[in-house]
Amino acid sequence: MIQALHIFRKDVRRFAYEIGVLAVLTCAWAWAHIAHDVRRDWYYNLSGVILSLGWWYLIVRLVHEEPLAGDRQFWITRPYSRVSLLAAKALFVVAFINVPLLLAGFAILGAAGYRPLAYLPNFVWMQLTFTAVALLLPAAMASLTRSLAQFVLTILGLYIGIIALALIAGTINTGPVYQSSGLAWTANIFPLSTGLASLCVVLLQLRMRNRHVSAGVGIALVLLIMFAESDLHWRIGTAVESRMFGQKGAEAAAVSLAPTGVERDSKLHDSTGVALAVPLRISNIPDALTAAPQIVEMIFEAPGGRRWSSGWIAAASSEASVLQTDPSADHTFTWRQRVVIDRRFWGSARSRDVTIRGVVWAMLYDRRRIRLGENRVTSVPGDGKCSVSTAGPRSGWLVNCLAPFHMPFSTLEAPQQTLRLISVWDSPFPADFGMSPLSTNEAAGGNGEIDFLRYDPRAYIRRSIEPASVRLK
Amino acid sequence: MTQTLHIFRKDVRRFRYELCAVGALTGAFAWSHAAADMPGLPEFSRAVMLAYWTTACLAIAWWFLVSQLIHEESLAGNRQFWITRPYSWRHLLAAKFLFVVVFMNLPLLAAQIAILAAAGYQPLAGLPGLLWMQLAVTMVLIAPAIALATVTRNLAQFVMSILCAVLAAYVAAAALLGGGSGIDISSAAWLNRGAAVLIACAGAVLIVRWQYSRRLTDASSIAGLCTLLLAGAFYIGIPMQAQYAWRSSILRSQETSAVSVSMAPSAEIDHSNQQKPLDIVLLLPITIARLPGSEAARPEIISVSFENPAGLHWSSGWRPASRWYPISTVDGPKMRYQQILALPRDLYRRIGDQTVTLHGSMYLSLERPAVVSLLPASATGIPGGGFCEVTAADNEKMNEIFCSAPFRRPYNSSSGGGVDVDRGAAGIERHNRLQLLSLWESPWPDFALSPVFTERFRYESESGIAFVREDPRACIRRDFAAHVHMPAAP
Numbered sequence: 031m032i033q034a035l036h037i038f039r040k041d042v043r044r045f046a047y048e049i050g051v052l053a054v055l056t057c058a059w060a061w062a063h064i065a066h067d068v069r070r071d072w073y074y075n076l077s078g079v080i081l082s083l084g085w086w087y088l089i090v091r092l093v094h095e096e097p098l099a100g101d102r103q104f105w106i107t108r109p110y111s112r113v114s115l116l117a118a119k120a121l122f123v124v125a126f127i128n129v130p131l132l133l134a135g136f137a138i139l140g141a142a143g144y145r146p147l148a149y150l151p152n153f154v155w156m157q158l159t160f161t162a163v164a165l166l167l168p169a170a171m172a173s174l175t176r177s178l179a180q181f182v183l184t185i186l187g188l189y190i191g192i193i194a195l196a197l198i199a200g201t202i203n204t205g206p207v208y209q210s211s212g213l214a215w216t217a218n219i220f221p222l223s224t225g226l227a228s229l230c231v232v233l234l235q236l237r238m239r240n241r242h243v244s245a246g247v248g249i250a251l252v253l254l255i256m257f258a259e260s261d262l263h264w265r266i267g268t269a270v271e272s273r274m275f276g277q278k279g280a281e282a283a284a285v286s287l288a289p290t291g292v293e294r295d296s297k298l299h300d301s302t303g304v305a306l307a308v309p310l311r312i313s314n315i316p317d318a319l320t321a322a323p324q325i326v327e328m329i330f331e332a333p334g335g336r337r338w339s340s341g342w343i344a345a346a347s348s349e350a351s352v353l354q355t356d357p358s359a360d361h362t363f364t365w366r367q368r369v370v371i372d373r374r375f376w377g378s379a380r381s382r383d384v385t386i387r388g389v390v391w392a393m394l395y396d397r398r399r400i401r402l403g404e405n406r407v408t409s410v411p412g413d414g415k416c417s418v419s420t421a422g423p424r425s426g427w428l429v430n431c432l433a434p435f436h437m438p439f440s441t442l443e444a445p446q447q448t449l450r451l452i453s454v455w456d457s458p459f460p461a462d463f464g465m466s467p468l469s470t471n472e473a474a475g476g477n478g479e480i481d482f483l484r485y486d487p488r489a490y491i492r493r494s495i496e497p498a499s500v501r502l503k
Numbered sequence: 504m505t506q507t508l509h510i511f512r513k514d515v516r517r518f519r520y521e522l523c524a525v526g527a528l529t530g531a532f533a534w535s536h537a538a539a540d541m542p543g544l545p546e547f548s549r550a551v552m553l554a555y556w557t558t559a560c561l562a563i564a565w566w567f568l569v570s571q572l573i574h575e576e577s578l579a580g581n582r583q584f585w586i587t588r589p590y591s592w593r594h595l596l597a598a599k600f601l602f603v604v605v606f607m608n609l610p611l612l613a614a615q616i617a618i619l620a621a622a623g624y625q626p627l628a629g630l631p632g633l634l635w636m637q638l639a640v641t642m643v644l645i646a647p648a649i650a651l652a653t654v655t656r657n658l659a660q661f662v663m664s665i666l667c668a669v670l671a672a673y674v675a676a677a678a679l680l681g682g683g684s685g686i687d688i689s690s691a692a693w694l695n696r697g698a699a700v701l702i703a704c705a706g707a708v709l710i711v712r713w714q715y716s717r718r719l720t721d722a723s724s725i726a727g728l729c730t731l732l733l734a735g736a737f738y739i740g741i742p743m744q745a746q747y748a749w750r751s752s753i754l755r756s757q758e759t760s761a762v763s764v765s766m767a768p769s770a771e772i773d774h775s776n777q778q779k780p781l782d783i784v785l786l787l788p789i790t791i792a793r794l795p796g797s798e799a800a801r802p803e804i805i806s807v808s809f810e811n812p813a814g815l816h817w818s819s820g821w822r823p824a825s826r827w828y829p830i831s832t833v834d835g836p837k838m839r840y841q842q843i844l845a846l847p848r849d850l851y852r853r854i855g856d857q858t859v860t861l862h863g864s865m866y867l868s869l870e871r872p873a874v875v876s877l878l879p880a881s882a883t884g885i886p887g888g889g890f891c892e893v894t895a896a897d898n899e900k901m902n903e904i905f906c907s908a909p910f911r912r913p914y915n916s917s918s919g920g921g922v923d924v925d926r927g928a929a930g931i932e933r934h935n936r937l938q939l940l941s942l943w944e945s946p947w948p949d950f951a952l953s954p955v956f957t958e959r960f961r962y963e964s965e966s967g968i969a970f971v972r973e974d975p976r977a978c979i980r981r982d983f984a985a986h987v988h989m990p991a992a993p
Contacts, residue, residue: 051666058673080669087662178658182567186524189560193531193553 033111037118038125041092048088049126055081060134063466064141078465085127086168090181092119093172098235100176112236123165128157135467142468144413144434149467152435156461159218162225163463170228173235174245210324210345210352211440215457216267220255227251261342264325268391270458271490275393280489282314283321285390287498288364292386295368297348304376306502307349307366310495312392314361319394319488320354321363322454328369328388328495330379338375345390355443355452355483357397380502387497393456395485402429402451402480411484412455414438418480427480429473435461437469439482449476454485506591510598514572521568522606528561533614536953537621542892542905544959558952565607566648570661572602573652579720580656592715603645608637615954622955624888624909632910632948639950642704650707653714654724668731675735693945694749699738706730743804743821747866747978756869756977761793762800764865764981769988771841783851783992786841791867793836800838801868801973807844811859817850824865848992855992864982868975875970877904877939886972887943889913893968904960904968906939910948912956914939914970937968944975 042049059077096105096115105115135153136146146153168181175181231248235241288309295305308328312321323345330338345352346368354363402408404427407417414433427449431438439451451473462469515522532554539554576585576595585595615633616626626633655661707730710723741749767788787807791800802824809817825843873886879902882892889908906913918938939960949956962968 048663051663051670054674055666055670058670077673080666080673084666087659087666091659178662179567179571182563182658183521183524186528186560186564186567189556190524190527190531193535193557 031114031117033114034117034121037096037110037115038121041095041118041122044095045088045091048084048091052081052084052088052126053130055084056130056134059465060137063134063138063468082164082465085165087178088126089123089165089168090172090175090178092122093169094175094177094181097176098173098239099241103239106239116232116236119169123161123169127165128161131160131465132157135465139434139467142432142434143415146467149434152460153467155459156435156464156467159222159459159461159463160465162229163221164465166225166228166232170231170235170248173232174241174248208347208349208351210322211454213264213267213271213324213344215459216263218459218463219263219266221463223255224252227255264342268325268490268492271393271456271487272492274458275487275490277489277491279316280319280394280491283316283392283394283489283491283493284313284496285392285493286311286313286496287386287500292500292502295348295366300370303370303373305348306369306371307347308369308386309364310367310390311362311364312390312493315357315363315394316489317361318357318396320357320397320485321392321394322353322485323363323365323367323390323392325391326367326369326388327390328367328386330371330375331385331387332375332379333382333384334378336375336378338372338379340369340371340388343369345392351441351443353441353452353454353485355397355450376502383499383501385497385499386495388495389492390495391490391492393487394489394491395454396488398484398486400482400484402482408482410438410482411453411486412436412438414453416451416482427474427476429480430470431472431482432468432470434467435469437462438471439473442473442475444475448478449473449480451480451482452485453482456487504594506594507597507601510576510590510595511601514575514598514602517575518568518571521564521571525561525564525568525606526610528557528564529610529614532557532561532952533617536618536955540618540622540907540953540955540957542894542903554953561952562644565644566665567658568606569603569645569648570652570655570658572599573649574655574657574661577656578653578714578718579660583718596711596715599649603641603649607645608641611640611952612637615952619909619954622907622909624955629909629954633954635948636910636951636954639700639947640952642700643950646704646707646711650710650723650727653711654720654727671731672735675739692746694753695737695739695741695746696950697945697947699734702737703730703734706734743823744806747804747980751866751978751980754868754975754978756979758795759869759977759979762795762867762869762979762981763792764863764867764983765790765792766861766863766983766985766987768986770990772990772993782845783848785844785846785989787844787861787987789840789842789865791838794838795869796836797871798869798976799872801870801975802840802842803866803868803978805842805863805865807842807861807863809854809859809861811854811857813853815850815853817846817854819844824867851989851992854989856989858986858988860984861987862982862984864980866978866980868973869977869979870973870975873972873974875972877968877970883970885913885941885970887911891939891970902962902968904939904958904962906958906960906970908956910954910956911943912941912949913958914941916940917960917962937962939968939970941970941972942975943972 055077059081062077096110097103132153135156139146139149171181171184175184227248230251231244234244234247238244288311290309292306292308295307297307310323310326312323315321325342326340326345327342328340332338345365347366348368349366352365398411400408400410402410402416402418404418407415410416410431410433412433414431416429416431416438419428419430429449429451431451436455436457437453439453441452443450443452451471461467535550535554535557539548539550544550576590577583612633615636619626619629619633651664652661655664706726710727710730713719713723713726767790770788771786772783789802791802794800804821805819805824806821807819809815875883875885877883877891877893879893880895882890884890885906885908887908889906891904891906891913894903894905916939918940948954
């Protein structure tokens with residue numbers, strides 16, 4: 031402990047200027063979030079980017095002070111304990127990055143009229159995810175490099191690799207598709223896993239100081255995560271949501287193929303396969319609830335015994351949102367699921383009868399409606415606040431919302447001059463990923479009524495699609 | 504020359520990995536922009552975001568490469584190896600410049616040509632624009648980085664200096680601009696920016712020259728700080744009045760002497776706008792008369808002062824002239840608009856329901872706006888090159904506008920045009936149309952790495968849409984005075 035404190039003090043002296051600059055940057059960042067007049071301005075975004083870059087710089091310099099890569103480390107000739115070294119570095123990061131960020135978060139939330147101490151668990155979660163994603167990665171990269179120049183080059187190389195992967199995978203030009211955002215929170219699993227892989231790399235380097243082995247393990251872990259990530263996060267998400275929300279009152283709900291028939295998706299074609307719009311219907315939705323399909327697996331069986339499975343895909347449509355915004359009188363919800371099938375299978379199945387079966391995972395929501403009034407602040411669920419104003423006599427509404435730790439609303443609709451802000455919170459995590467505890471949204475448009483629609487999860491269902499035979503046109 | 508090439512070759516060998524990374528990033532930059540600059544993509548599609556990120560990464564990679572390149576034969580400090588060798592500083596400097604031109608400017612030029620061609624423009628026709636952009640990139644991004652690298656010893660110092668500079672700029676901008684929008688979008692902004700870039704570039708050249716010839720790091724650092732302050736002062740610190748005085752001296756025209764500005768003798772309280780608790784928002788009816796034939800006026804900035812019979816005096820200071828769109832309602836040789844003015848409520852209580860003497864000054868632009876109607880489901884050419892395409896968005900009630908133009912932003916802002924007016928037998932005067940307002944005043948292309956600028960916008964399909972290109976011919980100042988009756992305080 032004494033040695034750890036000794037190294038810590040040495041680092042504080044060594045990086046006194048850097049610490050000072052970053053402290054001022056943290057204050058500037060907090061100020062940009064607090065000052066109402068400049069919110070949404072470029073200061074707001076710029077300060078976050080600069081602060082993050084500054085932290086990366088400090089972490090890299092800190093790790094390189096006692097380098098782990100190479101064969102010329104001075105510190106291994108001294109009576110340094112690896113545990114003390116790690117503890118000193120961790121203490122430094124906590125003292126000069128995490129604690130200032132936490133204090134800035136308290137100030138931001140306090141200035142917005144909230145009691146920061148009431149949100150301590152949310153703060154702790156936010157710090158944890160932020161450290162895992164934004165601080166451990168540069169620490170791992172720094173432990174594998176000898177100098178700042180090597181670090182920068184490695185980061186640039188990584189970015190080029192990501193672009194190359196995107197190019198190979200052809201995932202850049204996706205057209206406008208309404209996709210379920212129900213399991214969006216599971217996307218956090220990948221960065222958190224990357225944080226875990228980064229921690230492994232740091233510990234391995236500290237233990238072995240063999241960067242080939244450490245980098246190899248790190249790359250293997252990231253590849254494993256990416257490979258498993260294809261639908262692992264969805265499997266985890268559906269398991270968690272099933273356990274959290276159960277099927278209370280939704281036992282009778284069923285999913286079937288709607289009678290309108292399967293057609294080519296005329297709105298959006300796909301260069302990799304044949305895009306179909308498969309009409310699916312959830313029926314027997316309990317009273318006053320709305321449905322939101324999340325995950326779909328579809329299996330097509332052609333007469334010759336050929337079979338094609340979509341695997342787990344997100345509920346999506348190129349025509350309309352897959353979130354049912356209003357409960358329907360007939361207790362059903364129909365959407366045209368977009369499925370891109372293999373060209374070879376399409377060749378053998380087109381103009382013939384095929385059997386379609388599959389599985390749908392869907393959330394059933396209880397909808398609350400809060401009418402927002404003009405020229406006043408209205409409280410909305412999730413401790414949020416929304417204010418409505420007009421930008422001018424000939425302009426529509428301007429709605430500003432804020433909420434602690436989650437986005438106040440995720441999407442909006444503007445049917446017939448009205449404005450509907452749609453807020454869906456089904457994440458089991460106490461906070462979204464980010465640096466600021468206060469999330470803000472704004473919406474403009476409409477000149478009629480403004481409704482804030484909050485969807486609270488009531489039941490999570492997994493239903494097989496009743497098998498049906500259809501002719502593919 | 505031989506020594507220059509020798510150093511150049513040595514640097515190429517030394518930085519081969521870095522050059523590969525920068526080359527790959529330049530390729531990715533061209534590819535991502537070619538993929539993103541097409542209609543039909545959402546505003547925050549993956550392709551568009553990747554184009555933003557790749558541009559930022561390319562700039563960072565250049566700065567990194569420049570710092571490594573200059574630090575290879577370090578100029579700051581007292582442990583330079585190269586001054587003990589028969590190196591001529593001129594050859595050393597020439598080698599570094601050659602490296603920058605070959606591995607930054609030329610690949611960027613090739614990428615820009617590819618982006619222009621992919622977007623359907625003729626690259627050779629845009630060669631002057633491309634050369635301007637190269638010059639701008641060199642002046643704004645590369646020259647300051649070279650100067651900074653010459654006064655720092657290593658990458659850590661280089662990064663730290665950037666952090667300090669950004670912090671200082673951030674604090675200065677926040678303090679000076681306060682609650683403003685943060686980005687100066689006024690017509691005269693290009694003058695400030697051009698002057699600031701020129702000053703920064705001149706300072707950078709001076710520092711590089713000093714450092715290579717004399718290695719006076721302290722003096723160069725002080726010169727750098729002074730340059731930063733001066734450039735910053737020009738960029739954000741020039742008072743609005745001075746900016747427009749400068750602009751009017753550039754946009755001078757002989758045929759404007761008859762133009763006059765006047766105000767009607769009664770003001771109104773703005774009941775439609777949201778009144779603030781501490782202010783009263785007034786609408787001042789302003790008339791700009793005797794405009795030259797077929798020209799429109801665009802009020803730029805205005806200063807208004809009141810004096811009541813009891814001697815109470817209040818001045819608004821110079822502020823942007825705010826008005827509702829359409830910008831110019833040409834009514835023969837006249838243009839009328841209502842200037843919005845917020846007065847402190849305490850002050851207004853003392854002048855409300857009284858006749859006060861008003862003195863005002865205004866800078867206004869005279870222009871011949873070119874208006875192009877954009878039709879749904881078609882692509883229309885816009886003045887000065889480029890096109891706008893209107894397509895039905897996935898939601899049937901919305902249309903999506905995609906505009907593209909080489910070297911300049913296709914439009915600067917969008918605005919609703921108001922409500923239609925029924926003129927009886929004369930028909931319906933259409934105002935319910937979205938206007939895309941485009942101002943191309945600066946003589947040089949807009950600053951960016953990509954030569955193709957795109958904008959995306961969604962609007963309700965019921966309203967028409969017009970593209971308005973404003974082309975200011977003259978900028979003039981007019982003073983006016985009136986006795987105005989103030990309405991009673993609400």
